[in-house]
Amino acid sequence: MGSTKDGVKSGRRKEHSEAKDGDGVKSGGHKKKRAESKASHGVTADGQDAEHPGKANDSDQAGGPKEHPEMANDGEAHAETNKAPGGGVKADGPKDPPDSKANPESKANDSVKRDGLAGRAETKADNGNKPGVVTSIPEVPITVQRKPFVQPDDKVRLPHAGTARASLAATYERPDGTAQGGWAERHQNQTVLQQHVEFFDQDRDGVIWPVDTFKGFYALGYGIAFSLLAAAIINGAFSYPTLSGYLPDPLFRIYIRNIHKDKHGSDSGTYDAEGRFVPQKFEEIFSKYAEGRDYVTVPDVLKFLRGQRLLADPFGWLGALFEWLATYLLLWPANGRMAKEDIRGVYDGSIFYTIAARREKLKNRG
Numbered sequence: 001m002g003s004t005k006d007g008v009k010s011g012r013r014k015e016h017s018e019a020k021d022g023d024g025v026k027s028g029g030h031k032k033k034r035a036e037s038k039a040s041h042g043v044t045a046d047g048q049d050a051e052h053p054g055k056a057n058d059s060d061q062a063g064g065p066k067e068h069p070e071m072a073n074d075g076e077a078h079a080e081t082n083k084a085p086g087g088g089v090k091a092d093g094p095k096d097p098p099d100s101k102a103n104p105e106s107k108a109n110d111s112v113k114r115d116g117l118a119g120r121a122e123t124k125a126d127n128g129n130k131p132g133v134v135t136s137i138p139e140v141p142i143t144v145q146r147k148p149f150v151q152p153d154d155k156v157r158l159p160h161a162g163t164a165r166a167s168l169a170a171t172y173e174r175p176d177g178t179a180q181g182g183w184a185e186r187h188q189n190q191t192v193l194q195q196h197v198e199f200f201d202q203d204r205d206g207v208i209w210p211v212d213t214f215k216g217f218y219a220l221g222y223g224i225a226f227s228l229l230a231a232a233i234i235n236g237a238f239s240y241p242t243l244s245g246y247l248p249d250p251l252f253r254i255y256i257r258n259i260h261k262d263k264h265g266s267d268s269g270t271y272d273a274e275g276r277f278v279p280q281k282f283e284e285i286f287s288k289y290a291e292g293r294d295y296v297t298v299p300d301v302l303k304f305l306r307g308q309r310l311l312a313d314p315f316g317w318l319g320a321l322f323e324w325l326a327t328y329l330l331l332w333p334a335n336g337r338m339a340k341e342d343i344r345g346v347y348d349g350s351i352f353y354t355i356a357a358r359r360e361k362l363k364n365r366g
Contacts, residue, residue: 135148161283164272170277208254213234238254239253242255296340
């Protein structure tokens with residue numbers, strides 16, 4: 001009986017060993033054969049044939065003894081490693097890393113892009129602006145030197161600063177324009193540029209004659225010589241664009257209804273092409289050229305004239321120079337500082353009446 005049992009056991013072991021070798025189970029030196037067999041026949045990880053899903057491996061059908069634990073674990077790990085997405089077994093072999101075939105030049109460009117984005121983000125943080133708004137970059141120093149006007153997030157007094165106001169000279173400090181004496185209400189049917197020149201139209205006929213210009217400048221205290229010069233320059237240069245026809249006016253009259261056609265280049269851009277007032281541009285006179293102060297000095301004005309100068313625009317250069325010279329002589333600040341509010345009053349013309357009334361009062365008193 002003992003010899004018979006031993007013979008049966010020996011036969012089963014031999015049969016089991018042959019079954020394992022035939023199915024490619026990893027045993028001793030048959031690892032490579034097993035991988036090739038699985039890859040070519042599509043044996044699944046759970047021991048089923050890919051072509052016959054219901055058919056189990058021969059070793060399971062034989063009902064032979066279980067594999068050694070170490071061999072089983074090794075086989076399971078190998079099956080998991082070689083699983084294909086569709087349920088099959090992947091062929092063994094080293095795989096290249098995803099970036100191994102990438103072009104070295106492409107890698108360098110990607111690195112430069114990442115560095116550039118990081119630097120731009122730091123610039124946005126340094127500016128203190130809202131995320132996504134970059135107003136200056138170190139690579140272009142002029143953008144750092146001349147900073148645009150940006151309102152604090154928690155103090156937005158001037159909504160839509162870049163939108164032109166038709167009849168209000170609105171600023172950050174005066175978002176409703178000039179309110180004294182009902183100015184804004186009385187001039188709601190005029191553009192800010194029309195308000196600027198209204199003072200010189202003393203008879204309110206909509207036409208500024210050279211003599212009107214002379215009288216207006218003289219009433220503001222400019223003196224006879226400068227008033228004559230102003231009348232010659234202003235009416236001589238700005239009459240023709242305001243005419244409705246093509247023939248020049250021998251009397252050099254300026255028509256207020258078309259005063260927007262007198263806008264010239266190399267200015268601040270505070271007046272737009274239709275004579276409206278653009279708060280953003282006015283504020284940038286101070287943010288770009290006066291370090292955000294509420295006044296400008298003569299050096300600030302010189303920086304402004306150089307900074308706003310356009311190519312091949314001598315008329316605009318001289319026009320801007322004359323306007324700022326006239327403004328300084330009009331305000332004549334004792335400390336050399338032209339206040340922001342006074343300059344705003346020049347733009348909408350309200351300060352002309354204030355200065356003329358003050359001079360008339362002093363004249364009557366004397």
